Amino acid sequence: MTIVSTPKRRAWLHAWRLRLIGPTDDSDLARIRRFGARFVGTGLLIFPVALTPLIASESALTDRWWPPVSVLLVTVPAMVVIIATYRRRPTGLTVLATACCAGLLLATLLWFGAWTGAVASEDTTWSVWLVQFPGVPGLLLGLSGHPRLALAYIVIATLVTQTANQLGLDGQIRPELYLGSLLTIALTAVFLAVAVVTVRTAQVLDETRATAIEAAAASSAAAAEDAERTRFATLIHDKVLAILLAIDVGRPSSALAAQASSAVHELDRRGEHPTAGPLDADEFARRIRLAIRSTGVEVDRELSIDPDASRRYPAEVAAALIDAMGEAIRNQARHAGDDASCLVVGDLGDASISLAVVDDGRGFDEADVRPERLGLAIGIRRRMASVPGGSAEVRSTPGHGTTVILRWTDEPTTHAPVAIAVPDGRA
Structure with missing residues (x-):
């Protein structure tokens, strides 16, 4: 027997849906992590594109190699994260999150080596484009289940990028400007808290679902055991005890022997359940x-x-x-x-x-x-x-x-x- 193959159009649409959305997750936790990582990774790709005018205008502050290298250090790990979310199992998120965080930090540290000593014009607020979103890669650490490490990264990355930004603006450090960094850290921490709570809620839902299913299975097994125990007790009461009470001195009657044989047969079949007759x-x-x-x-x-x-x-x-x-x-x-x-x-x-x-x-x-x-x-x-x-x-x-x-x-x-x-x- 053969089955007609799927129409080409339906197969084509199904294949493209898998390419765009990715595989289906049975776990709420895996689904949250998959789409959360995809969202953060996409943001890390959008930022360099949106900040291209700033990158170009401040390129004179550093050696020529730093702008393209800094963009690659941010976007390449982000692209790897997005690609990883289309795998059958979204594993390795901690490693990928660490790579994204390390890429942005490394790009910032390289700025200090590439800085020529020049300062930006007075009408410019930012001299280093990375200062716009230093804590975003830390959200990936929060999604992967490391909120403390994520918070530590957000603080460090924000302070390092702010230091580079001050040097590029004034050629010196102005401590009062770090007050703005506190606002950046606080805002990023809010998004981190949302990500952490969402992940933990999904994890609780998965655990609750598994517990409920196990409890339902145990309840069904207990109900079946109780039903069997009741049926067995009824058989003992109605037949076995009745036969034993009917036994008298001397040779048992043939009718009593037949009842005893029937009871023994039912005891042998106690694990079976009565069913209807056979079907054609x-x-x-x-x-x-x-x-x-x-x-x-x-x-x-x-x-x-x-x-x-x-x-x-x-x-x-x-x-x-x-x-x-x-x-x-x-x-x-x-x-x-x-x-x-x-x-x-x-x-x-x-x-x-x-x-x-x-x-x-x-x-x-x-x-x-x-x-x-x-x-x-x-x-x-x-x-x-x-x-x-x-x-x-x-x-x-x-x-x-x-x-x-x-x-x-x-x-x-x-x-x-x-x-x-x-x-x-x-x-």
Whole structure:
């Protein structure tokens, strides 16, 4: 069975969206850091462009090599930061933030070596263009989780650039002008505080979400355990104790022996749950269609029924397959993207069943799946593993869609998997 590939226009739009916005983050903390670093990096690129007239007008104060070198020391690390935000995992932010801070400080220190001793004209307020935004790179340190280091950098960078600016204006240090530096430090510290609080809030949200999911799982397990304990206690009370109380001296009656045998059989089956009767292929296909409709997701389907299939499928097998399929469809709706399409392909044979849920969405890397994400581990894999002969396989590549293949076989041998072609042409 093959699946028609994604239309070229849709694939083109999806690729450009990934280029402009970047990959999707499951973590609020990663999302905040990604877009915050991108914002600060863009600002560090805009400043030199906006200050080009000042850089050109004060170039006579230094050797000719300093203006272009200072611009490169500020913009190159900023460009690396922006590029890094488009990686699958936004790691290494501390190192990149340190590089941006070191670049601006180094550019300022080089000014002292390149200064010719000349001073700017009297109508000029700034002789060193770096004095306009000395603390901005420190915001990256705040985003990476180092607020104290960020504050220390902001203070040092502001004082160093102010010193260079005073020498370029008057040829000497005027201590009263450092009062303006206090205002610069205070304003930058406000933005730093906003960044730090935002990062910590996102971190708390991530931790709260993980705790809530773990608590929900524990609560569900406890509820299931309580239900099983209640059912077992009822069985003991209604059958075992009743049989024991009915035993009298002498040989037990045949009816009592039959009741005891029935009770023992139910005790052996205490881990099982009663299910409905087996289903034929047509009824199973009908339930698949109903389950797809119940998800509320627009899904195409192709169901193939073996004309020679005469057997009836166990109800627990049908329930596991349908529930796992529904979970896969819901995962697709949540994570594949608004432009993604979904197709369910089914093959109902006499001794095996194969269901495949395929989408052409953004895909994912399983290494990036967070531990508290229960859809794949419990909703699909463990659910299929709970029935004899059941299995689940998940294939996904970032940018090339996802395929979830559910199988059940009534034979001990392993069947060859159904050929499923994902949108990029792999089977």
